[in-house]
Amino acid sequence: xxxxxTGRRExxxxxxxxxxxxxxxxxxxxxxxxxxxxxxTVTTLEEQVGRCWxxxxxxxxxxxxxxxxxxxxxxxxxxxxxxLAADVPTALPLVYTPTVAEGCRRFSALWxxxxxxxxxxxxxxxxxxxxxxxxxxxxxVIVVTDGQRILGIGDxxxxxxGIPVGKLSLYTLIGGIDPARTLPILLDVGTDNADLLDDxxxxxxxxxxxxxEDYHAFVEDFVSAVEDEMPDVLLQWEDFAxxxxxxxxxxxxxxxxxxxxxxxxxxAVALGALQGATDVxxxxxxxxxxxxxxxxxxxxxVMEMVRQEMVDEGLAPDExxxxxxxxxxxxxxxxxxxxxSDDQRAFAHDPADVADWGVTGLPSLADVVEHxxxxxxxxxxxxxxxxxxxxxxxxxxKVDRPIVFPLSNPTSNAEARPADVDEWTDGRALIATGSxxxxxxxxxxxxxxxxxxxxxxxxxxxxxxxxxxxxTRVTDAMMRAAARAxxxxxPALSDSRAPLLPAWAQVRDVADDIALAVARRAVVDGVAPQxxxxxxxxxxxxxxxxxxx
Ligand SMILES: NC(=O)c1ccc[n+]([C@@H]2O[C@H](COP(=O)([O-])OP(=O)(O)OC[C@H]3O[C@@H](n4cnc5c(N)ncnc54)[C@H](O)[C@@H]3O)[C@@H](O)[C@H]2O)c1
Ligand SMILES: O=C(O)C[C@H](O)C(=O)O
Ligand SMILES: [Mg+2]
Numbered sequence: 128x129x130x131x132x133t134g135r136r137e138x139x140x141x142x143x144x145x146x147x148x149x150x151x152x153x154x155x156x157x158x159x160x161x162x163x164x165x166x167x168t169v170t171t172l173e174e175q176v177g178r179c180w181x182x183x184x185x186x187x188x189x190x191x192x193x194x195x196x197x198x199x200x201x202x203x204x205x206x207x208x209x210x211l212a213a214d215v216p217t218a219l220p221l222v223y224t225p226t227v228a229e230g231c232r233r234f235s236a237l238w239x240x241x242x243x244x245x246x247x248x249x250x251x252x253x254x255x256x257x258x259x260x261x262x263x264x265x266x267x268v269i270v271v272t273d274g275q276r277i278l279g280i281g282d283x284x285x286x287x288x289g290i291p292v293g294k295l296s297l298y299t300l301i302g303g304i305d306p307a308r309t310l311p312i313l314l315d316v317g318t319d320n321a322d323l324l325d326d327x328x329x330x331x332x333x334x335x336x337x338x339x340e341d342y343h344a345f346v347e348d349f350v351s352a353v354e355d356e357m358p359d360v361l362l363q364w365e366d367f368a369x370x371x372x373x374x375x376x377x378x379x380x381x382x383x384x385x386x387x388x389x390x391x392x393x394x395a396v397a398l399g400a401l402q403g404a405t406d407v408x409x410x411x412x413x414x415x416x417x418x419x420x421x422x423x424x425x426x427x428x429v430m431e432m433v434r435q436e437m438v439d440e441g442l443a444p445d446e447x448x449x450x451x452x453x454x455x456x457x458x459x460x461x462x463x464x465x466x467x468s469d470d471q472r473a474f475a476h477d478p479a480d481v482a483d484w485g486v487t488g489l490p491s492l493a494d495v496v497e498h499x500x501x502x503x504x505x506x507x508x509x510x511x512x513x514x515x516x517x518x519x520x521x522x523x524x525k526v527d528r529p530i531v532f533p534l535s536n537p538t539s540n541a542e543a544r545p546a547d548v549d550e551w552t553d554g555r556a557l558i559a560t561g562s563x564x565x566x567x568x569x570x571x572x573x574x575x576x577x578x579x580x581x582x583x584x585x586x587x588x589x590x591x592x593x594x595x596x597x598x599t600r601v602t603d604a605m606m607r608a609a610a611r612a613x614x615x616x617x618p619a620l621s622d623s624r625a626p627l628l629p630a631w632a633q634v635r636d637v638a639d640d641i642a643l644a645v646a647r648r649a650v651v652d653g654v655a656p657q658x659x660x661x662x663x664x665x666x667x668x669x670x671x672x673x674x675x676x
Contacts, residue, residue: 190229270310278540294365359384360384391606396584406620418501
C-alpha cells in the first residue's frame with residue numbers, strides 16, 4: 128500500500144483504500160495518532176485473512192456471507208481482496224454468481240453504504256455534476272447497468288447495482304484493475320417489477336420504466352457526460368434487457384472504448400470452452416449442427432461468434448448459417464416469423480429447411496434434436512430444466528461426445544444440472560455451465576470439476592488489456608483473440624477428462640495470457656499505440672494492482 132499519508136487520523140483509520148485495521152504497527156499507531164483507537168495486538172495481513180475466513184464460514188447462509196464480504200470491502204479493500212485471493216473458488220460464488228442474485232433481490236433491505244453512482248432519471252439535468260461526484264477521480268473501468276435484466280431473474284430496478292459492484296470486484300481480483308480506479312454505475316430509469324414498486328422500503332425511483340424515446344435520450348446524455356468526464360475509460364454495459372442491449376452497443380462501439388459483456392464477453396467464453404470441447408470430441412465446430420436455446424442478446428451474441436468461427440474454419444457464410452439453429456420461447460427462428468429483430472433474423476431458417484419434419488407450427492427444441500444430428504447444444508434461455516432427459520438422450524444417441532452447455536444464470540435458471548446430463552449420457556457429455564455446480568462424481572472416486580463457462584473468464588482480462596495497451600476501442604477481433612487465448616488454456620487439450628476451462632486457481636495467470644492476446648490484437652487493429660510483445664507484457668505487469676499493506 129502506498130504511504131498512509133498525512134491525513135487526519137480518522138481518515139487513515141476509516142478510508143477503505145488506506146486502512147490496515149488492526150495491522151497498523153505500533154510505530155504507525157503513534158505516527159498517525161491512532162494510539163488507543165485499536166485493540167493492543169498488532170496482527171499481520173495473513174492473520175486478518177484467516178480471521179475473516181473464519182467469520183465467512185461461521186455465517187449461516189451464503190447471503191450472509193455475501194453481506195459480510197461486501198461490508199468488509201466497504202471497510203478495508205486491501206483486506207477484502209487478500210481474502211478473496213486466498214481462496215478464489217470459494218469466494219467467487221459468494222461475491223458473484225449465484226449469490227449476487229440474492230444480493231440484488233434484497234438490495235434495498237440490505238443497504239449499508241454508498242458505493243458507485245446512482246444516476247436517476249429525475250436528476251437527469253445534473254448528469255455531469257453527478258459524474259464529478261464520483262469517489263475517485265481517475266477511472267479505468269465503469270460497469271453500468273439499468274437493472275432491467277439481472278442474470279435470469281429479470282427487472283431488479285436499483286437492486287441491479289449488485290451486478291456492477293460484483294463484476295468490478297472481479298476486474299480487480301482477476302484482472303488486477305486498481306479498485307480505486309473502478310466505478311459501478313446504476314442508471315435508475317424506474318422499474319416494471321410490481322413487487323418492488325409495492326415495497327415500502329424500495330430505494331430506487333418508484334416509477335415505471337420510462338419510454339424508449341426518453342430512455343435512449345438519457346443513455347445518450349450519460350454517454351456524452353462520460354466522454355467529457357472520463358474520455359479514456361472502458362465502459363462496460365451489463366445486464367441490459369435484450370431490446371436495448373444490442374442497439375446501445377451498435378450505437379456506441381465505434382464512438383468510445385466500450386463493450387457489452389453479456390453479448391461479447393459471453394460469446395468469447397463460450398467459444399473458448401467450445402475449443403476445448405471440440406478438441407476432446409475430435410471434431411470442429413464447422414462439422415456440427417449447433418443449437419442454441421434462447422434468442423436474447425446473450426444467445427444471439429454467442430451464435431454470431433460461433434458462425435464467424437465456422438467461416439474461419441472454411442465454411443462459406445451461408446453454409447455456416449445453415450448449421451446454426453436458434454430456438455426461443457415460441458420455437459425455432461424461421462424467416463416467416465414477424466417477431467424477430469434483425470440480429471435474430473440473421474439466424475432464421477427458411478421454413479422449407481424443416482418442411483419435411485412434419486411438424487405443425489414452429490419446431491420445438493425437441494423437434495430440432497429429433498430431426499438433426501446435433502453435436503452442440505447451448506442454453507441461454509433462462510428456462511430452468513429445458514434440456515430434458517428426452518432431449519439430451521435423443522441428442523446423445525446420435526453423437527459420441529455430445530457437447531451440452533446449460534449457460535443460464537443463476538443456478539436455478541440452468542437448462543439442466545450437470546449430474547443429470549452426465550447420467551443421461553453415461554458420462555459421454557462434455558459439459559459447461561454458467562453458474563457453479565458441484566463436481567461430477569466418478570465410480571473410481573475421482574471427482575471431475577464442471578467448467579463454469581461464465582464471462583468472468585473474459586471481462587477482467589479485457590479490462591486489463593485495454594488499460595495496459597491504452598486501447599481506444601474494443602473490436603470483434605479483440606474479443607475473438609480473448610476466446611482463442613482462453614481456449615488455448617483449456618486443460619482438456621492435454622487431458623480429455625479434465626474440465627473444459629482452467630481452474631480458478633489459475634485464472635489470474637490465464638487473464639495475463641488473454642490480456643496479452645487482446646492487447647496485441649488492439650495494436651494490429653490500430654486501436655492502440657504500437658508496442659512490442661515485451662512492451663505489452665511489461666505494461667500488463669505494471670497495470671496489475673495487488674492487495675497488500
Ligand atoms: N454464462 C454466462 O456467462 C452468461 C452470460 C450472459 C447471460 N447469461 C444468461 O443468459 C440468460 C439469457 O440472457 P439474455 O439477456 O439473452 O435474456 P433474454 O431474456 O433477453 O433472452 C431469453 C431468451 O430465451 C427465450 N426463452 C425464454 N424462455 C424459454 C423457454 N421456456 N424455452 C425456450 N426459450 C425460452 C426467450 O424467448 C429469449 O429469446 C440469463 O439467464 C443470463 O443469466 C449467462
Ligand atoms: O453475471 C454472470 O454471472 C454472467 C452474465 O453476465 C449473466 O448476466 O448471467
Ligand atoms: Mg450479465
